[in-house]
Amino acid sequence: MNDLIQTFAVYALPILFAITLHEAAHAYAAKYFGDNTAFSLGRMSLNPIRHIDPVGTLLIPIILFFVGSPFLFGYAKPVPVEYGNLRNPKRDMAWVALAGPAANLVMALMWMVLAVLLTAWQGVDEYFMRMAQAGIITNLVIFAFNLFPVPPLDGGRIMFSLLPHRLALRYAQLEPYGFFIVMGLAFMKVLNYWMVPVMTAANAALAVAISPLTFLLS
DSSP: OOOHHHHHHHHHHHHHHHHHHHHHHHHHHHHHHTHHHHHHHHHHHHOOOGGGOOOIIIIIIHHHHHTTOOOOOOOOOOOOOOGGSSSHHHHHHHHHHHHHHHHHHHHHHHHHHHHHHHHHHHSSOOOHHHHHHHHHHHHHHHHHHHSSSSSSSSSHHHHHHHHHHHHHHHHHHHHEEEEHHHHHHHHHHHHHHHHHHHHHHHHHHHHHHHHHHHHHHO
C-alpha cells in the first residue's frame, strides 16, 4: 500500500501540470485565432483550480492507477471555444485543438531535459528522478491519447478540420458517442495499438532533440 501511495505522489504533480497547461494552451490558441470566450472566463490561466474536473482530473486517473491500467490519463474541464468567432473556423479549429497536445509534447521535452540533468548530478534524491520520468510518460500519454481521431478529443477536431465539409459534418455526429467509444477501446486494450506507436515515435523524436545535451553531459 505504501508503494502505491508513493507512486501516486510521484505522478500527482506531473499529471496536474500536464492537464492544466494542456487546457491553458487551448485557451491561448483560441484567443490568438480570434475567440476570447475562454479568456473572458478566466480559463487562459495556469491556476490548476480553474481547470480541474472532479471526475476527469481526479477520479478517472485514480481509478486507472489502482486497477493497474498500463496508461494513466484524464481530462480537465473543456475550454469553451466559440468556433464561429475564429477568423477561419474550420481551419483554425485544427490549430486550437493541436495546441493542447503540442503543450504536452513541450512539457515532455522539459521533463526529459530535467531527467538528463538529474542523471548528470550526483547525490540527487531518487524521488525527483522518478518524478521527471513520470512527467515524461504522463505527457506522452496525454499527447497520444488526445490525438486519437475521435471527437470530442483533439484528434477528432483536427480530423473534422481536414475532412471535406460534407464528410466533416457526418464525422461530427460521432461526438455524443466519442467518450464511450474511446473508453471501450481503452478497456479492451485496443487503444494500445494507437498509443504505443505514437508515444514511441514522440519519445524518439524528443530523444533526438536533446541528444546534444545528453552528449555534453555524458
